[in-house]
Amino acid sequence: MKYLEQTKKWISNPNLDEKVKEELLKALEPLKVYFYDSLDFGTAGLRGIMRPGTNSMNVHVIMQATQGLANLINEEKGQDRGVVISYDSRNNSRKFAEAAASVLAASNIRTYFFDELHPVPLLSFAVRELNCLAGIMITASHNPKEYNGYKVYWEDGAQLPPEHAKKVSGYIHSLDIFEDVKTIDFDKACQEGKIEIIGNDFDEKYFAEVIKQQANPDVVSKVADTFKLVYTPLHGSGYRLVPEVLRRIGFKAENILTVPEQMILDGDFPTVEKPNPEFKSSFNLGLEIAKKENCDLIIGTDPDADRMGIMLRKPDGEYITITGNQAGALMLDYIIKNRREKGTLPDNAYAVKSIVSTSLCDKICEKNNVKMYNVFTGFKFIGEKIKEVGEKDYIFGFEESYGYLAGTYARDKDAVYAAMIIAEMAAFYKTKNMSLYDALEGLYKEYGYIFNTNVTIRKEGVTAQEDMKKSMANLRANLPKQIAGIDVLKVTDYKDGIITNLKTGEKTNSELKDSNVIYFDMNEGSSLIARPSGTEPLIKVYFSIPAENEAKATQKFESYKEALTKML
Template structure:
């Protein structure tokens, strides 16, 4: 008998097994493949928490796997965080199947350790969980969400006492405590009635929302006179069946935007996300209904948030008069220009813009022109949140943070990407530019004319299974060992190896230390602000290759980007197929 079969039998023989999970288990008993997939491993807990398909088994999201993860978190908090029981844990959840149930299960486990829980009384965006941790000064936070994954998924994200996603050093400690839990089926829990009786469960009402909206109002760069004017800018907004509808609408109302129209078919929370193939504003098809409504109403700007409202997509009219979705790099660059151009001099002093290593260099060029330093982090907003925390004692001044995958943070009242902040600021920015007689794309073209035509892209190679993992490792090892002197005829100036924490110059042979956490990433810095970055995905069986170029015009940048992508895809394919020609 294999190990997974023993685990399956333990579950099958567990008399008090949840009735719905019991029914599902009975339904897959005759299907060995499904049975093995449900039990052959435990759902992994990484730096962002855990995420998986909802269902029965150790490789699924269910009340028992949630209990095990929270049990490990509770043990960690009790040992590592001062007054954890008294301070408690803030918990939020989105619109997915089982989200509220999982939130309550988390509270039941925490209660068994004497740790109080504060749960939002309705579904709320991820950034509000981060805000609540800081506002309530809890010891940690838990967000039940699978972001923009398909409907069958759910997940659990853990936040530290600063309101940021846990970083690897924190995750490792929590994972160690989770691994001490021998049987997820027997994790101790309290009943909801006992939680209430012993003052271990509090429901978060309107207070936190009100406090957040007050802070949101203070983010505006408009003068008091301008702020109080009614703004008839036509705006169409879609929450894509998620959690942001009320807060985005209230945020815009505070700024007196009076011509905002929500996409009604997508306004209500829906765990099936029934009107879109993917509830992800990065997928431009998600804007189909918003574009239809925008055309009917003559909207200036379209806003779309993902289900847990930490990512924002924006569409505006291009030179052809058609709606075009801005890339995350483009919108982030527009934000930087707008924010810094409206910032008083004392804010720019020691000012910092944060971005990830695979995010556009246009942001750096803009920030440089204002005397503001741009700081790179590893991919993942948790590292941006960690850096903001450092600035509290370093004297540096956080001004903006962003990543290419549609994540933005305007104010450090939250320590994670915040689509509510970004949506309200995007409308304000569009209003500002319309008063100058320009669209967002006109403003973007101005940036290209001033700083150069920065263009980015990404390609990926999916390699499933054990053999796929070996091929991805081979690819990284080969390129790490052999390096590359040129890519598509463009000279490589230096190679940044984030696993070995070093940057090696091909010009003078000198090395510099990279003062970031170790991660299996290689970045090739090329001539003329061009770059290529290879990074295996942490959540999918694929390797991603990011590209950035800068030329004097769109056509030249597009041609350069195509050449780099073609050359790298050829190199990656040759390594995988054993015809490695890397020199």
């Protein structure tokens, strides 16, 4: 380290030639990426590129964060209730999970540890089932292979509430990353009973709860001989559970076709650019199988199996992807109609979605006398609404980002459930000589066409996070009266919960507040929403555009996209 001390000494010398000083500062620049900041711990935990340093995901950052969580658990007197830990197929996930378990065990906190990788929804379920105070999931969801993450769940199975996240963050900042972290050898802790290993037999309890969520349990058997589907876990943790749940509800094993290359657990995700079922390219290998075998449906789940995407077959035989909004609308409509027919729909049934998800679902609920609640982005808010309103009448929750949950066995999105219900739904429509494509077209005929999409504006470089914050601040300080030549009717700033009517200047309070989201209601019926990511230096802009057809909606979208991209 002597060279660093000498470099700093030279730079701090007031008599040093400016050009020499500049050269030395430039030489130190590469180290900034490792140490210029620390990863922020929030309600979504931590996420970052795997590499050394305080600004990245590595064993030492994981252990420091876990010590912060351990301090909170001790403060809450939750040592005996303990923590359950799971992990996905990413590089270092098992290593990070063992490091976290070792810190908890050293702090005398009861620790449950899944012996094999398990997905997010099962971890959420396990927190509730085992009556733990918290849970830890090592995952970076569908991010590129260079990333990993650390998600913390609280006793209800939802992500950590803001007040607890703030406490953990405070503890982390007070801890020396090396000196203040307690740890114990993982194998020794297991032998001493401080870490309890959970086997795959625990899955049976989870399967029972998922299968209870079928909307029409009788339908699969009617088409089981002819219905074929393709499934890919994209090298991730859905590889066992999704095919198994499909078999258990009646699909024939020989008709559940998997993508062999992508059934291999591999944190490098070698067959895809990103392990993201939102992207059509993720289905390339599955599509080859579907075409060859004339399959009805292709299902994909991300590495931690909380998000699900699909490709469906059109009448002409072409396979197309549909959005999370379209899948959510299909599921909601199917659940309501089939549960009503079966007599299992609660009298006061309600659903929950994020504010950036399609308004088509509001229309479906309104027509069917089902209450729809809109909440902020993040499945934890859906969990909070379930807690507030009650479990008995909850039927479905979703986010446009391909996350879905029915039932109250968990408090995070569940791609295992979603795969089951989408396959059941496809089977249902097949009994009526319809496809999912026909069902989607039917929704548009019944409720009107709505085009939903989003655009990501990514900031780059060392100052990316600051640049993102500045862009949102500038938009907030200079609210446009027009976007792409169209008048803005009103703006809802969810940071302070104020709705401003730009025609009259009148200000009113919104139902929701305290989230960095700006919502534009346009004069012609569209809505545009700007929301910065909580884990990456990017701003997502969501578009909801009613139109006669897709072509006209796309034309509007292009104009809006160009205008907002310039603003941000």
